[in-house]
Amino acid sequence: MRMWLTAAAMVAGCWLGVLWPLLVLCAVAVVGMWRYRSRWLVWLVLGYGFGVWQLHQGLAQRLPAEHDRAVLSLQGQVRDIPVTRREFRFGRWQVRQQIHLTVWGSEAWPGTHRVVLNSYAPSVLLSAGDRVALDAELKVPRGVYNRFGPDRARADLAAGVDARGKLERVSVIANHGGVDAWREALSSQVAASVSGSPFGKAVLPALVVGDRAGLSSSLWRTFQLTGGAHLLAISGLHIAIVAGWFWWLGRALLAPVLQGVVPGLRRYSLQQLAWLPALLGAMGYAALAGFSLPTMRALVMLIVVAVAQWWRVPVSLWRALGMALLVVLLITPLAALSASLWLSFGAVACIAMLTRSHAPWRLMLLLPVVMAVAGAVLFQQWTPSAPLANLILVPLYTLLVIPAALLGTLLQQPWLLGAAATGVEFSVWVMMWLANLGVPSWLRLPSMPAGIVLMIGVMLLLMPFLPFP
Template identity: 30%
Template sequence: MTQAKRETCEPDPTAMPAAESPSVLLDDGTGASLPVPRRSPRLTTQAPAGSGLAPGAALSSWRMAAASALAVEKDRGLAFLFLPVAMGAGAGLFYMSPANPALLFLVAALLAALLVASFARRHHRGAALVAGYTAAICIGALAAALETSRGAILLDSDVTTTISGTVEAREFDAAGRVRYLIRLNATSGPEIRRPPSRVRLTARSPHDAIAVGAAISGRARLTAPSGPVMPGGYDFAFRAFVDGIGAHGYFFRAPEQTEQQPEQASAMARLFQAFSDGLRQIRERISKRIRTVLQGDPGAIAAALAVSDRRGISAPTVEALRATGLAHILAISGLHMALAAGTLYIGIRKGLALFPGLAEAWPVKKLAASGAMMTATAYLLISGGSVSTQRAWVMLTVMLVAVLADRAALTMRNVALAAIVIILVSPSAVVGPGFQMSFAATAALIAAYAALSGRARKARSAQSMTRTRSRLVRGLIFALKALLGLAITSLVAGLATGLFSAHHFHRLAGAGLLANLLAMPLVTLVVMPAGLVAMLLMPLGLDVWPLLVMGQGLESVVAVANGVHALGGDVNVGRMPLPATLAAGAGFVILVFLRSWLRLAGLVMIGLGLALATPPLAGQPPDILVSEKGNLVALAGPSGLASNAARPPSFVFGQWQTALRGAAHLPPVAVRAATPGQAAGPAPLPNAGILDRLISSAELQTSRFHCAGRGICAAVHSGVRIVAIDQAALIGAACDRTDLVVISIPVYLDACRSGATLVTARTLRRTGSLAITVKDGAAANGDPIPGEGNTSEDSIRRPDFQIEAALKGVIRPWTMQRYYDWRTGTFDLPD
């Protein structure tokens, strides 16, 4: 913060009269000095009234003003701040590419950029900057390529098999179920030819939980990681690939503990594995101890804060925290690590200050910083070392190292340095919401407090008057300042993270400011200090009272979340286009990094991003959504989102609803498959007559699915006839009678001879989920139906579909399993 204040309080060279100092020599970083004219803003941007300044002179004045502002930004080291932006862009472009970029090209481009930057740095600074940022982009892409090479093997298709492996970790939810992270050793009945190395399985049956490090075996259903639930959505398969978890699923019965088989590994690998297992056992004992003392949601949240175990938190509490913008307290982020390490830092420093002789002989501040760093490292290890925790640890370590080096701890340069380290270590974090929201909030807070630091000088001038006030008045003023600081922090952080929350989660916490104002003092002053004391006293068995205090604070936090959630304020913004996010994100970076009037360009970019997100420019929302397995189809209409399932899976359908601004669910209309009076007996085989009845019913009530049992549904929506079936025998009849056929079983048929659009489970395996927009719908009620003998197929005017696929043409390591054929053990890649 000292650095931020220093930067803000420096005199603005642009405000000095030109007569006093016509130019200033600025070092360009290479030893050369560049003369930059200093002009007054009034002289460079405005002409005297009635002077009749010519357009050429006005343009020259604006150029001089821009050059002066750029000189100020250059003197602040702006070029370094944009290095992590360039590296992050390189990593993001690598992951967004539809195919693996050529590594030789990236290496050659990096070397060429470094050579250009080296030769041009003395005489052509602009060319050197461009080359340097090009090199940073290549470095980010190469870091992503290195991380990709270490990714996991993902399961190619769902399978039921018997697994045997070793328990790496386990978690317990509120219902007592155990979720195991298993290092897979073998499969049988059938044997998986391309097995993943690690799987995550849930055991629902009651049993004695198998310990970490023990061998486990059981019959299980393994499910392949899913792709985005809709185009542009979050790719769960990519996250599983990076995290090293190739499949998830559940045990049919309680798993059994078997005899541990010796692993063929080096001594160092076994030592590392033993260390990891020991840490997981410590985490489990801490979580169990906390839940023994604290019951319910307070105990589950306390376990999440201590060891990142969030399985026991009830769904209503999680939803209330998300809707009120308090979900960030569930993740071990920079806030929690800073509170834990900061509490110990202040405690050590104040405690040593009680001994004047010791404080004069030893560097108390550096000792406190060293203790805080060890606390943060212990927190990192005990919590499990998730990506968000690693990011928080890097940021805090960089700041504490700055304290050890007698430098300002909280500066934009340190934030940029932490971002560079994280991009090099874990570049996949760049495309995730955690990285984006964390650094956006931190950078925005530093920029905001740097801009407000000038007010401190006025406060210092009135300091003598403050001393004459009573102690009560001074206490009230301090409390008001603390409340104002918390309000500013919550507001700035909420605005900074709102863009990325809207893009990734399609929602904004409208009442987040109120919830944070009420809850964060409890977290800061009660929950985290009591939790730190409890963790320090837990080995001695003296942790009960601190945990009880922590639990009382968490109960109040949950009460605040539920109370604010009841008031409403959760805003669903719907799906945000990527160009809008990129434009607004670029504007945010400019607004935060720059200090001169040039930062106004950031507001222009943010305004452009908001404009691109409005309905006229954002494009037409999809009319039809198809899941990647084809078993769920939804119609987006004015009354809500109509599906072909009475109880659609919440994992997919809930995200569809959020992306479409919280559309209500419209269940299918049931239609009798048999004629009235038919004798009871076995269900008849499906035939074309069933489809005729469904289509006739759908024409009377459009934008709703009409179903005859499970897996045979029809609808008329936007002038288009749609059939969703799971019977191969009905494909021909469906193609003849409708415009869009979705079949949820794999068939070796890619198109309908009638001209209707055919979507099968086999094609969806490669394209992923679909978002279909009807560009030119046929008048379904007026067009004759082929196959009834009164028209030909060629006379039917087919609608014009715009089909957007989530993964079409994307062949990357986290999508390769979609092209794997387990029968032949080969990949059937497209030409």
């Protein structure tokens, strides 16, 4: 309970950003410690104060308003994989490259910052790991004054993006390599191995290293309409699949060998030893995804469960979720402003409740409903056939596409990548068939709160019993 209250205080600090509730909490803490010896109230004060401080730190990092649309000379390094697309713009086809950079070296905007730049008809295409000197026209992050539009300012603050803009001039100094450069090379290798499969060439790099640059707008919309867009974003589902496969292999093969080689390990059960390869596999996959926020959240939750299982400490579902939420907020406090954080935790809670209250065969029927509703809330689009699509797609990607794609990349076996591409082609055919049924093409949820209430309603309907008739 204390972890949930501390996490809630941090979230309130990030959302509100004002100091007067801190005075109220201080007064409550002093009275509570004096009369009831409730020292845990101090954590509410610390949590709220930490949230407010982090919010103001994030706002202070953003581009100052007086430099809005100013051209600044900077140095930087490309982080993540640049997205390169060919677009029709101003009456002609041209190449646009979207680049995430860490920049520094400006007297007008001192410090190190993260920016997202668009380069139109670039003279040179940048790669992950490039060290560059550049001139860029930067803009202050802004929201969209539209009830149904995305709040870009809030999303950028949650993601740590301090400015967006347009790249005017760039020169490459060197390439420092690193994890992102390795991910970009892997993406090119995977795409080249399945070049004969148009959909596999677009989807497999997204599943292996999180590179969605090859996804066309029509293909992305097909995944959205049928509730399968969550399969393309490396997150909790993917990390759980990889960890589950490595745990099973570790328990069946690696753990008995380790116990035979090292007799001292026999005091640990096979289930305990299996968590080592499971965590290593999950961390490796998170590294392939660039340690994005969704993968970090999933990894933290997995580590909480693994530690509890290793030390044989009984940890309830809500305690595990509370510990994971608190650790995530300590690492990335402004993630509290991201809707995806709450959707992912809500989906995990719903799935965990279903696994404890339903037989496996019923679970396979109910999980696609949960994933379809979560996808509808996250991407604001769905079709009534989304649960049916997820009933086919989730087992297909869990048992074939994702394992074959990762093993094919790891072992450099084109036939495994070909098998994964075949699964992708089949899944796209299923989605196109379902999207073309005689049902409304899409339904827009009225708001994010309405979607969250819908998830709660679905969760209650899927429970095996209620506390009232």
